[in-house]
Amino acid sequence: MTQEGQTGSKRRTRGARRHLGAPTIADVAREANCSPMTVSRVINSEGNVRDATRNQVMAAIAKLNYSPNRAARSLAGGEQVRIALLFDNPSASYLSEFLMGALEEASRRDVQLVVQSCEDVSSAKQLVRNLAEGGIRGFILPPPLCDDQDVLNLVAELDAIAVAVGPGRAAGSQGAVLIDDFQAAYDMTMHIIGLGHRRIGFIIGNPEQVAADRRLNGYLAALRDSKIEVDERLIVQGRFTYRSGMDGAEKLLSVEPRPTAIFASNDDMAAATVAVAHRRHLDVPNDITVCGFDDTDMASSIWPELTTIRQPIREMTAWAVGAITRMIRAKLHGEKVRPEQETLPYVLIRRESDAAPSLAQSRTRGQSPTRGKSN
Amino acid sequence: MTQEGQTGSKRRTRGARRHLGAPTIADVAREANCSPMTVSRVINSEGNVRDATRNQVMAAIAKLNYSPNRAARSLAGGEQVRIALLFDNPSASYLSEFLMGALEEASRRDVQLVVQSCEDVSSAKQLVRNLAEGGIRGFILPPPLCDDQDVLNLVAELDAIAVAVGPGRAAGSQGAVLIDDFQAAYDMTMHIIGLGHRRIGFIIGNPEQVAADRRLNGYLAALRDSKIEVDERLIVQGRFTYRSGMDGAEKLLSVEPRPTAIFASNDDMAAATVAVAHRRHLDVPNDITVCGFDDTDMASSIWPELTTIRQPIREMTAWAVGAITRMIRAKLHGEKVRPEQETLPYVLIRRESDAAPSLAQSRTRGQSPTRGKSN
DNA sequence: CTGAAAGCGCTAACAG
DNA sequence: CTGTTAGCGCTTTCAG
Numbered sequence: 143m144t145q146e147g148q149t150g151s152k153r154r155t156r157g158a159r160r161h162l163g164a165p166t167i168a169d170v171a172r173e174a175n176c177s178p179m180t181v182s183r184v185i186n187s188e189g190n191v192r193d194a195t196r197n198q199v200m201a202a203i204a205k206l207n208y209s210p211n212r213a214a215r216s217l218a219g220g221e222q223v224r225i226a227l228l229f230d231n232p233s234a235s236y237l238s239e240f241l242m243g244a245l246e247e248a249s250r251r252d253v254q255l256v257v258q259s260c261e262d263v264s265s266a267k268q269l270v271r272n273l274a275e276g277g278i279r280g281f282i283l284p285p286p287l288c289d290d291q292d293v294l295n296l297v298a299e300l301d302a303i304a305v306a307v308g309p310g311r312a313a314g315s316q317g318a319v320l321i322d323d324f325q326a327a328y329d330m331t332m333h334i335i336g337l338g339h340r341r342i343g344f345i346i347g348n349p350e351q352v353a354a355d356r357r358l359n360g361y362l363a364a365l366r367d368s369k370i371e372v373d374e375r376l377i378v379q380g381r382f383t384y385r386s387g388m389d390g391a392e393k394l395l396s397v398e399p400r401p402t403a404i405f406a407s408n409d410d411m412a413a414a415t416v417a418v419a420h421r422r423h424l425d426v427p428n429d430i431t432v433c434g435f436d437d438t439d440m441a442s443s444i445w446p447e448l449t450t451i452r453q454p455i456r457e458m459t460a461w462a463v464g465a466i467t468r469m470i471r472a473k474l475h476g477e478k479v480r481p482e483q484e485t486l487p488y489v490l491i492r493r494e495s496d497a498a499p500s501l502a503q504s505r506t507r508g509q510s511p512t513r514g515k516s517n
Numbered sequence: 518m519t520q521e522g523q524t525g526s527k528r529r530t531r532g533a534r535r536h537l538g539a540p541t542i543a544d545v546a547r548e549a550n551c552s553p554m555t556v557s558r559v560i561n562s563e564g565n566v567r568d569a570t571r572n573q574v575m576a577a578i579a580k581l582n583y584s585p586n587r588a589a590r591s592l593a594g595g596e597q598v599r600i601a602l603l604f605d606n607p608s609a610s611y612l613s614e615f616l617m618g619a620l621e622e623a624s625r626r627d628v629q630l631v632v633q634s635c636e637d638v639s640s641a642k643q644l645v646r647n648l649a650e651g652g653i654r655g656f657i658l659p660p661p662l663c664d665d666q667d668v669l670n671l672v673a674e675l676d677a678i679a680v681a682v683g684p685g686r687a688a689g690s691q692g693a694v695l696i697d698d699f700q701a702a703y704d705m706t707m708h709i710i711g712l713g714h715r716r717i718g719f720i721i722g723n724p725e726q727v728a729a730d731r732r733l734n735g736y737l738a739a740l741r742d743s744k745i746e747v748d749e750r751l752i753v754q755g756r757f758t759y760r761s762g763m764d765g766a767e768k769l770l771s772v773e774p775r776p777t778a779i780f781a782s783n784d785d786m787a788a789a790t791v792a793v794a795h796r797r798h799l800d801v802p803n804d805i806t807v808c809g810f811d812d813t814d815m816a817s818s819i820w821p822e823l824t825t826i827r828q829p830i831r832e833m834t835a836w837a838v839g840a841i842t843r844m845i846r847a848k849l850h851g852e853k854v855r856p857e858q859e860t861l862p863y864v865l866i867r868r869e870s871d872a873a874p875s876l877a878q879s880r881t882r883g884q885s886p887t888r889g890k891s892n
Numbered sequence: 893c894t895g896a897a898a899g900c901g902c903t904a905a906c907a908g
Numbered sequence: 909c910t911g912t913t914a915g916c917g918c919t920t921t922c923a924g
Contacts, residue, residue, distance in 0.1 A: 168902095241617070443788075554896080590919080593899080
């Protein structure tokens with residue numbers, strides 16, 4: 143096609159080093175009848191290009207099926223942006239979503255990702271130190287790392303940038319992307335109430351994670367707004383683990399009269415609740431509704447599948463990579479960096495673990511001493 | 518600021534574009550009193566360098582704390598190696614291990630990774646086509662993709678290279694890394710037998726995955742070698758899903774006399790078995806031993822935690838990236854590529870779901886009332 | 893065994 | 909708005 147001859151300049155003088163005929167920016171330029179620089183401008187969507195020119199270039203790009211060479215780009219562009227993903231909480235399902243989001247965006251933006259898991263906060267701090275020393279200028283931090291002020295301070299001290307993914311709450315001066323845990327828990331509770339439930343148990347998460355608190359508050363607020371009196375016995379402490387969920391569920395299911403629904407503040411605890419209910423020969427959802435939070439793998443692995451809240455972790459991480467990249471590049475250009483923040487929408491995923499309370503239970507609900515067990 | 522005609526002494530006259538003072542190969546050369554070329558040779562451990570020179574260079578490298586610039590390397594080195602990770606089976610725990618292994622190795626070897634998930638085999642084939650067109654020369658394929666001959670053929674046809682991670686079996690002409698599923702299932706069964714069990718139920722996996730078969734065979738072989746007669750009623754078909762595990766477990770636990778142990782060929786089904794056992798008020802492991810396979814997240818999330826077989830997925834994927842990179846580079850250099858294969862060691866992870874059969878059960882079991890077991 | 897020269901593909905900086 | 913020029917840091921080629 144493109145008459146690959148020696149046009150003007152020094153094409154193919156000694157093409158020995160050209161391994162593959164992948165089109166370069168120069169090829170595009172020739173095709174589009176302009177200079178490579180203009181092509182570069184178009185690719186990087188800089189402003190100063192006439193529309194007509196831009197279109198020509200775009201057409202040429204499409205025609206040649208051109209795609210920029212990353213290596214060349216970062217070589218020429220000066221410093222390669224490298225950012226680290228740290229995590230302390232290797233819940234596999236979280237992690238894989240987290241990684242996918244980051245990977246995708248990182249490859250799109252041509253930043254290099256360093257993925258590191260660490261044992262605890264103190265080892266995290268050491269890691270941050272090492273990485274910063276190794277030239278890492280940005281850190282993406284999921285909970286619980288991003289809820290630890292020490293870690294945040296250290297990053298700042300090292301003149302690096304941190305973005306929190308799904309922190310308990312957004313500190314004002316901090317880059318962060320999150321969902322509204324409070325509102326999500328509120329919505330879920332409202333959903334359960336809407337089903338007709340009045341006695342709704344709640345299992346609190348790990349007190350060390352701020353999100354746990356916000357979820358509890360959402361639950362509380364929904365009860366309040368629905369004029370349902372809070373029964374202290376229906377709120378038990380958990381730690382986000384399956385085991386703690388079992389203990390919590392045992393307690394909750396022993397309360398008289400029994401709750402007709404249990405909202406566990408994560409999926410692991412909800413799964414445990416289902417198990418305990420089954421052990422007591424309670425059918426889920428007919429005898430008891432169980433809802434979770436997070437939409438981890440487990441939520442859809444067990445049976446019945448869990449109604450839960452999905453955090454768009456992938457999108458959140460992608461956003462985080464984008465934001466941190468912008469911030470680092472701004473910094474590299476000597477501009478002032480202002481921390482970006484974003485709240486992304488969650489989704490209430492309705493599956494098979496929730497239903498209206500059965501008649502028998504409704505009767506039971508108030509205070510009547512008769513158990514009225516249905517089965 | 519342009520008069521730089523002289524060759525040898527190019528000082529930092531115009532470091533305008535130099536963003537950071539990272540030492541370059543030229544700095545090392547100056548320090549080591551040789552040419553950049555020699556330094557390059559040392560870094561790439563090519564043969565032709567005198568020991569004395571090499572040592573000088575090494576010293577200089579150490580002194581300056583030099584580390585090569587990846588972008589420059591791949592730019593100059595010709596083709597950038599890009600490989601794709603495809604998967605059809607987004608089990609989160611598998612995925613995250615898979616990604617971690619790949620990421621790490623990819624960054625070490627400076628290859629670019631493209632991660633793609635796909636819906637089914639036919640969409641996978643389309644993806645492979647697109648990616649190959651986009652210059653991807655290597656594909657890393659986990660099951661079930663790597664068990665599909667069509668996909669494999671397509672990759673070959675497109676003149677790309679595929680490496681299978683944990684395929685059911687290694688086709689001779691295929692790059693692959695796997696564990697010995699047969700031997701692992703054999704070992705697990707032997708472990709259970711060693712505990713004193715004789716009536717051991719087995720839940721088969723998805724018949725479409727070759728590994729399912731090999732696991733079954735391992736179980737069978739262990740029984741045979743232990744002179745335990747196979748009871749057909751104790752072998753039920755599953756599909757690797759939680760739900761199918763529940764069904765299988767229900768069947769198994771209804772057999773008279775009841776098995777004292779159940780070996781499910783993956784963790785999801787094992788978890789389901791535990792749930793069913795609990796529903797029947799059977800204690801795990803005191804009333805019944807339950808073992809899984811894979812060591813997914815779920816194995817250690819539920820209670821009791823599962824005794825299972827761990828595939829070193831991370832290491833496997835890392836190996837796959839290494840192998841495929843070698844193969845592609847060989848091909849680029851016009852050498853003949855011979856598909857590499859590797860079998861990595863698995864680990865039997867003993868947790869809390871297995872125990873010796875109780876006395877009561879032993880009496881029930883086959884015919885001999887005496888345990889005769891040593892422990 | 894070693895080095896000089898010539899780029900790899902792209903972009904920053906400065907002209908027009 | 910567009911083009912020119914000079915590299916980014918490294919490796920290939922080819923000549924000592």
